[in-house]
Amino acid sequence: MMKYLFTFLVAAAYTLPLTAQLKPSHNLSFPMLAKRWDEAIPLGNGIVGALVWEKNGRLRFSLDRVDLWDEREALHLNKYSFKWVEQQVLKKQYDTVQRAMDVPYEASAYPTKLPGAAIEFDISSFGGVQSNVLDLATAINTVKFRNGTTLTTQVYATAPIGGFIFSNITDKQWxxxxxxxxYNTGASGTTANSVDGFGLEKLGYEKGTVTKTPGRIIYHQPISEGKYYEVMVWWEHLPGNKVTGNWAISNNKPAIDMLKNKTATWGSHTAWWARYWESSAISIPDTLLEKxxxxxxxxxxxxxxxGAPAISLQAVWTADNGNLPPWKGDFHNDLNTQLSYWPAYTGNHLKEAATFTDWLWKTRTANRKMTQQYFAVEGLNVPGVETISGYPMGGWIQYSLSPTVGAWVSQHFYWQWKYSMDAxxxxEKVYPYLHETATFLENITRLENGKRKLPISSSPEYHDNSIKAWYLNWTNYDLSLAHFLFTAAAEVSAAAGKTEEAKHWKSIGVQLPALDANETGLTVAPGENLGSSHRHFSPYMSIYPLALLEDKTVxxxxxxxxxxxGSRAWVGYSFTWLACIYARANExxxxxxxxxxxxxxxxSPNSFHLNGDQKGGQYSGFTYxxxxxxxNFAFAQGIHELLLRTRNGVIEIFPAVPDSWxxxxxxxxxxxxxxxxxxxxKNGEIVKVKIRSEKKNTLKLRLPGGAVSEYKMAAGQVKEFDFKK
Structure with a gap:
């Protein structure tokens, strides 16, 4: 067994560059193990993940793999069409639509993300926990016990493998x-809503098998459509009272194949995280926010x-509570996937951002099938709620099958280009994707009296899934996305040398009406103000993230x-999204x-966004x-928006930093x-700015209170501004 164990050796802590601001105080550090899965230490690499916590007195690793999915069809979309929905709205017979297209999401446990399994260790003889620390610099979790035993564990950054070491261990019961x-406990599986998570019994799986041999355990679980997954843990005693082990989850192939992976080493893991943290850093005086x-x-x-798919609702940390994850752990494209990637661009993590656009590119065939089947036009749209393979899951169809989802996800292709200028x-991807999504939006809209409009429009999640959620005029949500898409399509077409096409998209954009506003600012739709506290800032898309609106009064x-x-109907992401809007308004x-x-x-104490107000409803009526x-990720972008902004091609330094900072x-x-x-x-004054241009370009720069200055920059050129007196 020795030859299969991957290198996992205790080494000196990685030292970050002097310019970085990652500090030990940012680590997750506790005097105990968490007693809940959603407060656990999170480890992951985009493909597999683990949560380290304590359950019933035993140390537990909750194991997950991002592509464990049951993709059986619950919504039979081939029976319905966007035109049919429009007809039911006009006939005021919308209950037929609700029964046909909304109900399947809650009536069926699938399609859904699946949990993996868990590893538990008997730690009763270790004398209790002395410290429990996740070192962010190395993504290593170290748990020290009072008897001198130490657990060191990680999920390797470079392979879909987890590793652990117990040092100074003599007890054989561990x-x-x-x-x-x-799946097969005989329980009723009656948990009956997608928010709390359906009971696993509702999936109807055959009983899995567990095979034990010395130093190895393998769990084989049949799932839907003749597929299966396996979980394997293997370990070995080493001299010096040390035990080293690994675990792996495979999808539809033997877990033992994971033993052949030779890239899971301590060195490659720490090197990956070193490069990651070198990409960017910030330092702000608010210690709560910086941490x-x-x-x-x-x-x-x-x-x-x-290599990972897009970030789903919980990514590699599926709930370990005996149920399926909240909202089936799916891919929600009516804000969840989009917000998750906001900080990757300014944060200088374009490779990480590409996991979204790569996944969107990969799922185009399934998305195109949905577009042609349901919307019955050429071009490309994307489901608002979909499986890992890109198939629609249904739900409230105003949003799960919105005609402007493709427009919103297209912004991430646009950003990939704007932040990289990669020709x-x-x-190969940006122009084709925007061309196809713009083609769809042109085809699905109609010209009436010289103005372009959608047959029916909506605004997440205003009026929930009632007939009132459909508007016969543009909502500002849909309209702002249409303005963005046709403008961006014109820009990328021109950059790709498609001059006539660029003119075409500009002409289509001119046919759109202006955004609707009154004394309350932007409305939901003409004649309807936002009438109550609401968690989704869909009417305000044109302020952020689309950055279309320049009217300061509006x-x-x-x-x-x-x-x-007020904020009584908000959830956590509402506050972080609003922070970005405030920053764009320089407030x-x-x-x-x-x-x-x-x-x-x-x-949660481990920093997980739990949606509800965990202090008893101090700011929100949601306390779940x-x-x-x-x-979480919109929070990080909120910090970026305070520090650096690009507006109409002009880079703004410290555009919204509080005077107290x-x-x-x-x-x-x-x-x-x-x-x-x-x-x-320093001391309230800018003392230094340094800018490096990766491509030949014109730098347009604005400092606080100053005019725009322009500089011609060659690829690789660095320009420094020293304001010290």
Missing amino acids: EPQLLIPN QYYREMYKLGSVAQT QLLK IKNSLRHIEKL ADSAVKQLQIFASNFC RPFTLEG KNVSFTSLRAEGAFLVDAEK
């Missing part, structure tokens, strides 16, 4: 036990690595109206306040705790145009 999900920021960026590196990427009125309605103190509320009230990731700095944040920026502010 050896791992493999705990399998309760939360680095924990969010750690999670981004743990769930968005090359090959533009030609933006100000919108924010005052949001404030008037720095308000932006910071939203970030502070999120970090203080809406996160379903874990999803988008609020006297000492602020960042290194290697990325701006549109393929510029990497360092900046430092």
Whole structure:
């Protein structure tokens, strides 16, 4: 067995570059193991993940693999069409649509993400936990016990394998036990809603088998459609009272094949995380926000690595509570996937951001099939709720089958190009994707009296799934996405040398009406103001993330109206999204306040976004705790929006930093145009700015209170501005 164990040796701690600001104080550090799965230490590499916690007095690794899915069809979309839905709306017979297309999501446990299994260790003889630390710099979790035993564990960054070491161990009772999900316990499986998670028994799987041999346990679980997955743990005693082991999860192939992986080593793992943290860094005087920021960026590196699919609701940390994950752990494209990638661009993590666009590119065939089948036009749209393979799952169809989802996810292709200026990427993926999504939106809209409109429009999640959620005029949500898509399609077409096509998209954009606004700012739709507190800021898309709206009065009125309605119906991501909107309006103190509320009230001790207010409803009427990731990542982008912004091609340094933040700095944040920026502010004054251009380009720069300056930059050129007197 020795030859199969991967290198996992205790080495000196990795030292970050002097420019980085990652500190030991940012680590997750506790005097005990968590007693809940959603407070556990999170480890992951985009493909597999683990949660380290304590259950019933035993140390537990909750194991997960991101592509464990039951993709059986619950929504039979071939029976229905967007035109049929429009007809039912016009006939006011919408209950037929609800029964046919909304109900299957809640009526069936599948399609769904699946949990993996768990490993447990008997730690009763270890004398209790002395310390439990996740070192963010190396993504290593170390648990020290009072009797001198130490556990060191990780999920390798470079292979779909987990590893662990017990040092100074003499007790033979510690050896791992493999705990399998309760697919076949005989329980009723009556948990009956997607938020709490359906009971696993509802899936109807055959009973899995567990095979034990010395130093090895393998669990084989048949799932749907003749497929299976396997979980394997293997370990070995080494001299010096040390035990080393590994675990793996395979999808539809033998887990023992994972033994052949030779890339899982301590060196490759720590080197990967070293490169990741070298990509960028920030330093701000608010210790709560700085700590939360680095924990969010750690999670981004743990769930968005090359080769992984897009970030789903929980990514590699599926709930370990005997049920399926909240909302089936699916891919929600009515904000969840989009918000999850916001910080990757300014944060200089384009490889991590590419896991979204690569997945969207990979699932185009399934998305195109849905588009032609349901919308009955050429072009490309994307389901608002879909499986890992890109198939629609249904739910409230105003959003799960919205005609503008493709427009929103297209922004991430656009950003990939704008932040990298990669000509090959533009030609091979960005232009084709935007061309196809814009073609769809042109085909699905109609010209009436010279103006283009959707047959029916909606605004997530206003009026839920009732007939009132459909509007016969544009909502500002759909309209702002249409404005963005046709403008972006024109820009990328021109950049790709498609001059006539660029003119065409501009002409289509001119046919769109203006966004609707009144004394309350942006409305939901003409004649309807946002009437109550609402968690989804869909009417305000044009402020952020689309950055279309420049009218300061409309933006100000919108924010005052949001404030008037209050936050009782918000969840955690509402606060972080609003922080980005405030930052774009240069209302720095308000932006910071939203970030502070999120970090203080809406996160688990391990920093997971739990949606509800965990302090008894201090800010929100939602006090539940379903874990999803988008609020975490929108938080990180909220920090970026304070520090660096690109607006209409102009880079703005410290555009929304509070006056109280006297000492602020960042290194290697990325701006549109393929510029990497360092900046430092001391005693309230900017003392240094350094900008490196990755491509030949014109740098347009604005410092706070200053005019725009322009500089011609060659590829690789660095320009420094020293303001010290």
